[in-house]
Amino acid sequence: MFSYNYQPIDPTTNTIRLLRLFQGRRYYNDELICGELFEAEIPHDRDDTYEALSYTWGDPTRTQTITINDQKVAVTTNLYDALLHLRDPEKDRILWVDALCINQQDTFERTHQVAKMSVIYQKAWAVVIWLGKTIRDIELLLEATKALDKMVRRRPRPLSNAEHLKAWIDEGRRFISDERAINPDFYEIRQRALKELLSRSWFRRVWVVQEAAYAKTAHIQCSWISVPTRVFCIMPHLLEIDMDARSQALLEVLPGPLRQSSWWNDTRDLGTVLQKFSSCESTDPRDQIFALLGLSSDCAKDGRIFLPNYQLNTLECIQQTVFFLVFREIPVSDLFTLPDWDLETFRQKLPSLRLCLLEWGISQNDNGVPLVRKLLQEGPRFENYQQVFSDELPLSYLIANGKPMEMIQIFLEHDGLDVREAKNGLSHAALFDRLDLIQMFLGREDADILYDIQDIKSALECAMQSQGCDAAEALFSAVRHRKGGLSQVYEGLLLYQAVNSENTRAITMLVQNGVHPDIPIPHDESTAMLAATNHERSEAQEELARMGVGINREGVSETPISSAAKDGKLESVTCLLGLGVKIPAAIVADCTYWWTNKGRRPETGVEMVELLAKPRIAPWLSS
Structure with a gap:
């Protein structure tokens, strides 16, 4: 070549x-x-x-x-x-x-x-738009277009742009009506020809947008026939052709009365232009952006110059564009981690780009902190968080999804901390065992105002339900140091919650902090061991035994082994046997009675009796 x-x-x-x-x-x-x-x-x-x-x-x-x-x-x-x-x-x-x-x-x-x-x-001085060679129908269309142009130009030009466009359309309708009266096929032939022209590749390529938009004067040329764009652009309207959004936007930027009354004179920022021409084509994907920079009103404004740079690959080009659209500046360092969106994903994000970027930054945890900080500290305030936070309060969402402390602090600095957020935040931090957040919330100067004793107790009860312990211990200490914080009844409630959620670390923490393991607990279950047995919490049973709870001690009316045997708690009985529990001699007879006369499943009773009567437990039988 x-x-x-x-x-x-x-x-x-x-x-x-x-x-x-x-x-x-x-x-x-x-x-x-x-x-x-x-x-x-x-x-x-x-x-x-x-x-x-x-x-x-x-x-x-x-x-x-x-x-x-x-x-x-x-x-x-x-x-x-x-x-x-x-x-x-x-x-x-x-x-x-x-x-x-x-x-x-x-x-x-x-x-x-x-x-x-x-x-x-x-x-x-003029732009020539080459649409290719003609065919007979296209020649008829272009000749009719030239004739209409001559007719309209003989009329005085209206003062306003809207009146100017209306004059073209009114004259065009009269012209087409007159021609149809002479030749019934006039309309259909020209309509078919215009559809064929509009399907040509020029109307799909992205680079032609800039070329059309900056033309002061332009002509459409097919073979040797040339017509002004001022009249060509209104022909689809006159011939009632449904235009796709891309082609319509392109006609609206060509020189003529249509441009003077279109969006082109109102909003030409890069975001709008990218959306208007999002379905255009180019050989180089970077040109989907670079070809539109020159006609965007904000790419060279107030010292901000965004120019094509073919030394960037496609991903870098998209990332730079995202940053510019959101912050109106070009990133000068690699301080900010940016999304690796492809071109199609980028286009889909355009209508809500700033919110989508915030959502992406949050998803990146520590790597997203600089970006999230810049988004919240610069630019307009985010008014609607629903899309990002799935209709949750931002603070609750961030805690539940394990976001880093620094990111949470950024949101607190941006939004402040109202009473509702404060209470929810403390409970969420407890539920997810976030000691760092518990310390931050309780260490605030206004902590005594934001959190009363009941708020801290509610958070502590949430901590009991988790499998962590650090947050629970910090909250337990906070309750202890508040007036009216701890009582024997409340300590029993905490121990019960730790047992019921099988939070063995919390059980240990409570006992080590002075809660007696045999303290009476609520719900008529007498002791923690009996509660663990009744709810078949074998890990809690083992932890309580390790902490010195008497496994043979009676509750209100019976021992844990008796209660478990009568209720058919096979897992609890097995655990207690493994812990060396003593089995009263009457228990087998009691089980037989309970499981044959109380309307319960007899097969469970048989299994329970067999479990209790195994030879391996004979050394612990008592008279």
Whole structure:
């Protein structure tokens, strides 16, 4: 394949290359297309120096040869066709054509020249939009479009943009109605032709958006027929064609009355532009972003300059864009961990990007702390947390999901700590055994105001239900030091809760902190060992025995082994036997009576009697 030997362009200047397309006979395809490239300064004001070509490259494997500066150069067939039909029969034509005027093989040049594209199209005296060759129906459509343009331009221009657009539409409807009266097939033929044109690749490619948007004047060209965009853009409305959102947004940025009344004049920040053209196509995925930077109102504002950089890979490009959209700045270090979203995921997140980034940052735990801090400390306040916190209070969600202390402190600094959050936070910290948070909450200067004794007791009871102990011990100490905190009844309740949740560490902590293991407990179960037996909490039974609880001691009316045997608690009986419990001689007879005369399952009674009567337990039988 032939390629051109480029000389580098000085990136510190306002220099670009232009193509002088030599004149050639129209309607003849036998002449070689020739031209020359030369360097020129971008004009300060719009003048007649050059036109800019807007087109799609087409299939890169299908090429034709042209001659540039006496060098053979391969170009795609679509560009070849465009140059062939753009040749003027009487004079040379000056054009800016990206495939020829930028050295596409030089990443550095490509980066600094692409950054100038918005200015290049803005300063061109006209933009030519090449849509390919015509067919008969398209020729009829374009001729009708030109006729409508002449009719409307003869009328005085209304003062307001809205009235201007209305004048075009009203005149267009009259024109189409008159033509249909003469030729009934007029409407259907033109409608079919316009649908075919709108399906061409130009309307799908992302780079053409910038090219169209910055054009002061533009023409649609198919073969040798050219029509102004000012009239072409309203034809879909006149011919009642349903447009997809991407194509409609593209027509709304082309020069003409439609642009003057569209979103283009209201909101052009990068986030809006990316959403408007999210379904466009490009060969290089990075161009899905880079091609839109030049037409975004906030990419070069207040010293913030966001430029294309082809030295970034696609992921880095997306991450930089996410950071810019949220913080209006370019990250200058690797301080912030950013999501590894692909392009499609990034597009899906765009409508609620800031909230999605907060959710992602929270999910990263310690690595997400710098990002979460920046999100909460800079920019507008988050008013709606429901999406991030699954309708929970933020503090409760963060604790329940094991988020680091530093992240929780960031939220507390941002939101403050109201009474409801304070009480829920303390209980959640207890439930998930977060000693660091318990110490933080109880160490606050306003802790005595936020938490009364009942709040701390409620949190302590939550701690008893967890399998941890550190938070429970801190809360137990806090209750002990509050007036009216501990009582024998309350200590019994705590021991019961620890037994019932089989929190062996909490059982040990309570006993080591002075709670007697045989203290009476609530719920009419007399002692902790009896409660553990009745609820078949074998680990609690073993821990209580290790702490010195008498396994043979009677409760209100019976020993743990008697209670377990009568109630069919096989697991508890097995555990007690393993702990060396003494078995009263009458227990087998009692079991037989209970399990045959009280309407219970006799097979369980048989199993219980067999368990109690095994020879291995004979040494402990008493008279």
